[in-house]
Amino acid sequence: MSRTVYVNGNYLPEENATVSIFDRGFLFADGVYEVTAVLDGKLVDYAGHTTRLERSLGELKMEMPISQEELLEVHRELIKRNNLNEGAIYLQITRGAADRDFVFPKDAEQTIVLFTQAKPLSAPKTGxxxxxxxxxxxxxxxxxxxxxxxxxxxxxxxxxxxxxxxxxxxxxxxxxxxxxxxxxxxxxxxxxxxxxxxxxxxxxxxxxxxxxxxxxxxxxxxxxxxxxxxxxxxxxxxxxxxxxxxxxxxxxxxxxxxxxxxxxxxxxxxxxxxxxxxxxx
The missing domain is CATH 3.20.10.10 (D-amino Acid Aminotransferase, subunit A, domain 2)
Structure with a gap:
């Protein structure tokens, strides 16, 4: 069974999710990301991650392409759709797709992608x-x-x-x-x-x-x-x-x-x- 992922406002099966080959995240690593842990189906340190996300975007002169309320809802919806009890949600925002140029594009629509990863987090650690x-x-x-x-x-x-x-x-x-x-x-x-x-x-x-x-x-x-x-x-x-x-x-x-x-x-x-x-x- 495939995961449900989020790409630019849409929930999709992972095999149907695509991003442009001209996306600056692909061409220039022109993007930022966050990873939020999930325990018992809930988000850990979520506020800290979103605060840092906004700071990272600001340092690269990028806007936040989604409201904080919508972003939280996307996280919770992905947890629900993927029945995620323990693991993480990966979030990536790039400057978007534009013809390849080192100069930042002025009117590119940003790309936002989120997906879940199921993994054990709470087991005792041996070092x-x-x-x-x-x-x-x-x-x-x-x-x-x-x-x-x-x-x-x-x-x-x-x-x-x-x-x-x-x-x-x-x-x-x-x-x-x-x-x-x-x-x-x-x-x-x-x-x-x-x-x-x-x-x-x-x-x-x-x-x-x-x-x-x-x-x-x-x-x-x-x-x-x-x-x-x-x-x-x-x-x-x-x-x-x-x-x-x-x-x-x-x-x-x-x-x-x-x-x-x-x-x-x-x-x-x-x-x-x-x-x-x-x-x-």
Whole structure:
């Protein structure tokens, strides 16, 4: 049974969905996206994702082609039509179709696409093993654009080495994972994560987890850290919309916390999942 997807105002079977070959998302990666987790058929951190979506569009001088009310209804309708209990909804907006030109078109009609992905999100996490790799992405990582070739290539380097993912490094410091924000927990229990700037994505799950950590009286320090510091940390983890709080148990072949999720990460993961279920809409 095929999924029902949404393309430019229409709900369609996925095999009937099409986008123009002249779409600037296809030709120039001229578009932005968001991924919102679904738990128990409800949307997690939805408001944060739509706020970031509007910011990303604004940074690229694009309008929001649909009202907030309509967008929420599309998300809920896709959950209903696809009987999605747990997984994610992917949303992409591009500048639309126009004859190929580096100059932005003035009158192109924007393209908006949404589809569901069923996947387990709430199962206990045993931890992932990562490598470090150079960060070769463009300089505006704070804009959630669809130009994801560099992180995709980096993830494949990790897979080729038999690992799960990579943390990217620039000027000697960790920026983030290929599709996640990066954290370490020092031996005295302090959570360290890179401060917000154009160098990293302003993660919605990041904001939610740091808010929870603050409420739990955990100490947080927002600053860059090195791979060497991470290897000497008590624990490490990553956060992302569909990975939630994901323990990291090995960095460049150095094992952390005995090769199992540590107590700080385990606690954060449990509480984030509980609070997400409560607040989902």
């Amino acid at each position: 992932i093993r990562i490598i470090s790799a150079p960060d070769i992405r463009w300089g505006r990582r704070d804009i959630k654009t669809v130009q994801l070739l560099a992180p995709s290539m980096t993830k494949m380097i990790a897979k080729a080495e038999g690992k799960d993912d990579a943390w990217m490094v620039q000027d000697g410091f960790v920026t983030e994972g290929t599709s996640s924000n990066a954290y370490i927990v020092t031996k005295d229990g302090k959570i360290v994560t890179r401060n917000l700037s154009n160098s990293i994505l302003h993660g919605i799950t990041r904001a939610a987890v740091l808010k929870l950590a603050t409420e739990l009286d955990m100490e947080i320090e927002e600053r860059p850290f090195t791979i060497e510091e991470a290897q000497q940390a008590a624990e490490a983890f990553a956060t992302a919309a569909t990975a939630f709080v994901n323990p990291i148990i090995e960095i460049d072949n150095v094992e952390l916390s005995g090769g199992t999720p540590g107590p700080v990460v385990t606690r954060l993961s449990k509480i984030y999942l509980e609070e997400s279920r409560k607040a989902a809409m």
